Amino acid sequence: MTRPKRPLVRSGTTVEEMARALADEIVRGTLAPGTKLGEGGLGERFGVSRTPVREALGHLSAMGLVERPPNRRAMVAPITDRRLTEMFEAMGELEASCARLAAARMTAGERNALDALHQGARALVRAGAQEAYEAANSRFHGLLYEGCHSGYLRDLVVATRNRVSPFRRAQFRLPGRLEKSWDEHDAIVRAILRGDSEAAAQAVRAHLFTVSAASAAFVTDRHAPPPKE
Amino acid sequence: MTRPKRPLVRSGTTVEEMARALADEIVRGTLAPGTKLGEGGLGERFGVSRTPVREALGHLSAMGLVERPPNRRAMVAPITDRRLTEMFEAMGELEASCARLAAARMTAGERNALDALHQGARALVRAGAQEAYEAANSRFHGLLYEGCHSGYLRDLVVATRNRVSPFRRAQFRLPGRLEKSWDEHDAIVRAILRGDSEAAAQAVRAHLFTVSAASAAFVTDRHAPPPKE
DNA sequence: GGCAAGGAATGTGCATACACCTTCGCCACG
């Protein structure tokens, strides 16, 4: 007997919990790309055996967050600059598709919620509340994903978002980024409220293009210093 | 003892092989949606223990081909009509994005290849060569995916294509479908050759809309008679 | 005769054991 004491709550949440924890750390940048993830080490850390660890790694691998070469240790997926650019680009296309569909399909309630959130965020911009704006921004995009009324499309865009999020996080630190973001959101909201699908798609593409550009600065830095939270 | 004799070729292909075999059967309809897949049974069938079976089921689950409720047997994912519609729709959006980028980025060589393939397919339409046209159609769309010069976007669209392919296969049997398909392709090719991104995207959307509609007839049938290859 | 409680039967979740693969350091040899 070695293992301390796992409650043995057979609710089937163990693996998911581990996968979430690891995904969070990868997405947050705590686990840098290229970090080796030995099954034994992870098992010890979470107090479980290798079997559920393998399952969790399988999930992360399916999400594209880790690579799992045969007979070798898994590692946090290293992303080339090219790949990252592609992911941002795909992100833009997917969100643009969401916006186009959302402009045509959102219910009145959904439109109101989107507008309310957006108008409320103006105060956060004025206050320079970076953290709060970031959260509002997240919800804003989430409403877009839901607004397209396509679960499959939403899943695709959320998956992509998760994969680029480590590189996206710090963009709001750039001076004037909050204001610019809000203005771009404004164009999106206006287009959606008036039901102009193409304009909405175009506005989203423009928005994500600047997000991509703003994030690029941090991407190039990511090699030299180890990400310090 | 018990287990006959697995070559013990540790090439890491065992799990992938099982996953592929099962995925094929699901995609072909041999395994009907809702079919229960017990780990023990599959293990016996493939001559392996439950451990690799679980891994394979994990892959299939990640691909969305099977569902795996906790503490219960896995089952072939039942696809609702709604979900399938969403997948076709997303397919259209993704391919439209590919086309827009392709119109702007394809090299002269790629444009020529696309046009050559397309012009060559005209003869297949006239001859009513369904099988051959189907293959050409596949290559045509493949060239679009490559033409966008984004590996990530290509991966997304290919994954989606694989998931809808079982329902897409039979569309060309509809009378006049070949001609219509070729005409739609023609609009796409023209737009791309003249570098008109928006027109290309629009043409692809229109094309996939009719593909979706043409496939829908077979979808509704899929419940009653078992698909006979 | 219907219904609910209980208990095999079946199946999954996790731990552990073992075989194989990969890697890395050490040492002999050129």
Next chain:
DNA sequence: CGTGGCGAAGGTGTATGCACATTCCTTGCC
């Protein structure tokens, strides 16, 4: 001093055992 091979150490792939969950069928009770 560099280089190639060899052996041990560490890591993954798979098998198997056991604890718990679910399911279904039986059986006692009304």
